[in-house]
Amino acid sequence: MNSAPPFKKAFLGPRYWPTWLGLALLWLLSWLPIPLALNLGKGLGWLLGRALRSRRHVTRVNLQLCFPELDEATRDDMVDEHFMALGAGAFEAAIGWFAPDWRLRNRGEVVGLEHLQAAMADGSGVLLLTGHFTTLEVGARYLCLAGVKFHAMYRPIDNPLIDFFMHRWRQSRSGLPALPKNDLKKLVRALREGHCVWYGPDQSLDVNNAVHVPFFNVPTLTLTATSKLAALGRAKVVPYFPARINGRYRVTFLPALENFPSADEAADAALINRMLEEGIRIAPAQYFWSHRRFKHPPAGMPNPYAVR
Template identity: 25%
Template sequence: MSKAPKYFDRRFSWALLHPKYWLTWLAIGLLVFFAILPAWLRDPIAKGFALVVINIAKKPIHVARANLTTCFPEKSSTEIESLIKQNVQNFVMILLGQAELLVKSKQNIRERVQLHGFEHVQQAQAAEQPIIFIMPHVWGIDYAGLRLNLDLPSMVTMAKAHRNGLFDWFNNRMRSRLGANVYMREAGIRALLSELKQGNSFFYLPDEDLGPEKSVFAPFLGTVKATLPVVGRLASAGNAQVMPLKIGYNQQTRQFDLTVMPAIEPETMQGKLQEAIALNKAVEQVILAYPEQYMWFLRVLRTRPEGESSIY
């Protein structure tokens, strides 16, 4: 008998009302409150909160500074600090509005996220090929997922479980609101390959540092990065196209701009090193479009070449 798919359970459980979650419920309530506010009112409030975050989030900002200094050695310390300030502002603005993906209408998602380049998706559909969407860890990633899910109802994704069960439930209920399933990471690559063979598309986040095992080092911005070269084999086995996505929040229009980029040519992903190079180039394109909106606080450069000390 085959094992059941390892999806996150988005059903409500009475256990989520346990007193240990009461502070989390309060935080969720605040997120819902801010999500209901119009963006023109919410964004200035978020910028005020960002000043507080910059002063208290010392460890994440240390990581962000190390990442930015290593990835952009040509930038001055003043430019790095400006990027960090913008990064925190965008983080807080997007966080305070994110619950709208759960509590507001589908039409609101369409209006908030302007979709460009969908003709690339339509071309893949005409060829009867599913798509592996490449998107690194950017602040607007959930907006990208829900917006695409409106037009691609059979999409799936994969996420790492959090220690807080209520946060897991809330986050994955939001992500699966339109019917998409969110796999637990334990489901593994086989689960994603199975989805491709059923014609379903999914998100893949290629920028996470998963350690030296099976990873290869490839150029990345101003340094090198340990990259897991698995997408090319997945695409080949599942007859899929690989398309990078970029998304950024426009503070003037108070909308997100989501762009589906042309598919990566399969021949550029032949061999582990070539695939790692192609993946990192795609990630670079996405980051450089909105460098102030990437999750720089992640330890994406944790694994370093032999003999090189940690940047953190």
């Protein structure tokens, strides 16, 4: 099942020297005191949020749709908080990839691990349901520290050297190889063998296998693949969510979804969105609001991102 790409002699050539330099820089950044790294990342993120006007517009629209109860000033503050979280997330990714275990153990915790253990007690495989959060990489590291072995689902990266390292980082930490998103046979086999598979269905979108169901009360095109994959793999679905709260990391597991999958794919997709909403509310600014989550509105509804 190991799909890791091989190391190539070409990686030592001049074409990849900038990539090696970038990796070396990330390694060095991972050794900064963590509070300093986070503050640097937040500052850079704040500047980025001012420079990238189109992404700031997307973020503001998403927050207006999902949190209509907030006044404009509060939402603008959340936009800034989001970009600061994005900046910190870049440093947190470096920390998650490179930092030794001893630097992380006392800076975070895993809550509700008994829910995952209960779901796997009968030998079932598990889809680790989550979303795209700025703390995703460092959160995955805390899963590893808690002894959770899992396959990460991935999309190949255009830079082969980065792709090579991403595979090895994840496999060396999680204990299991990454699996390509488009290889259904490998995903199903892993689940049927009783493994955990990381799964974030909130960005990759196949419009032919999705339905419009509520997400923060907004009709949102949502994948139906979660229930299909759970059925094919005879797997349980256990939600988990990473967050940085008051400078500490917390990964929260919820109980496995009951009666899932059902006979109603739309109802299943709506349940997945409700679970994501619950995770997002733990640390709202740390969700990827700069992603155009509502770019496929139902027929007859306007594009919310159109500049009027």
